[in-house]
Amino acid sequence: MGREPFEVVVERYGPMVLRVCWAVVGPTLADDAWSETFLAALRAYPELAPDSNVEAWLVTIARNKAIDQLRAQSRRPAPTERLPETIRWEEHDAGLDLWDALRRLPQKQRETVAYHFLAGLPYTEVARLLGGNPASARRAGADGIASLRSMLAPSAQEERSR
């Protein structure tokens, strides 16, 4: 049994990868990170071992592309913030608040939150991606979610809008 058509991979994992990119690089760069991820995945796909975990493979590529985007951005002058076009928000403000909170997290926490909570990777996989052990990944995930929750709590938001 060979690999499935790549179209199936895009269909099944495209939205997940976009959310992961969004959480790691933010709304402005998420589309570029997604595009580079799927182009690189398409290139390598025929050589992927048939029994591979496609989801973890994609997240690994997405992480590399996201980190590339962040490095390139730090070398560029600050871009003007624009609204994401691809993820359709129920409320635009909620999306911007979330990114505003995510960008305040230490990078390891932000990435852990993305790979565990958005991509659904188990902490053992997250630890393999980020280095360290599953216990520290679990801690980073829990701390990240706790910080996000307190930053996004209605009282904290009122505080910030004052």
Next chain:
Amino acid sequence: MTGQDNPESDPFATVLGAEVDLSRLRLRLLAEAERDGLLDVVYRTVDAPVGRLLLAATRRGLVRVAYEVEGHDTVLATLAERISPRLLKAGSQLDAVAGQLDDYFSRVRSRFDVDLDLRLASRFRLTVLEHLREIPYGGTASYAAVAALAGSPRAVRAVGTACATNPLPVVVPCHRVVRSDGGIGRYVGGDDAKRTLLRLEGAI
């Protein structure tokens, strides 16, 4: 397991649970894949009087036309295995072929002018397919006649197999091959589809 591990209660559920529209990113992926020579197989469907047809093409040309009864998902899986798993839904790549099929089914076109990739047929079957294109629109030929055309007059059953496994039905007209006793014979798209095509062409 703490409550905080539960994705239901995570702060993304409300925002990132929103619907994701990938159509623009998909178009960009197709364009960049084409630019980089990574678009090995593209496909789309067209609605026709014989049901929905799947069209698939490689860089060489149209490689597969499939009836719904063949199972489009099964056909795509086979193409991924036999040609390349770099298989994506087409943008505009197959619009010209689809247009010619529309014209054919509207009786404004009697022959197809498209590049064909016949890699899914080999040896005698390939020889048969090449001769099928000599049967004109509106005409028919018997399995025995096609066997003779292909240079193996006794290979009548093999002609039947070649027609039954034709990777490009409609475009390579295996529907014009009929039985010597006047019956229309079997067809990869079903007997009704064969009758529809022969009536469309005025052959019966």
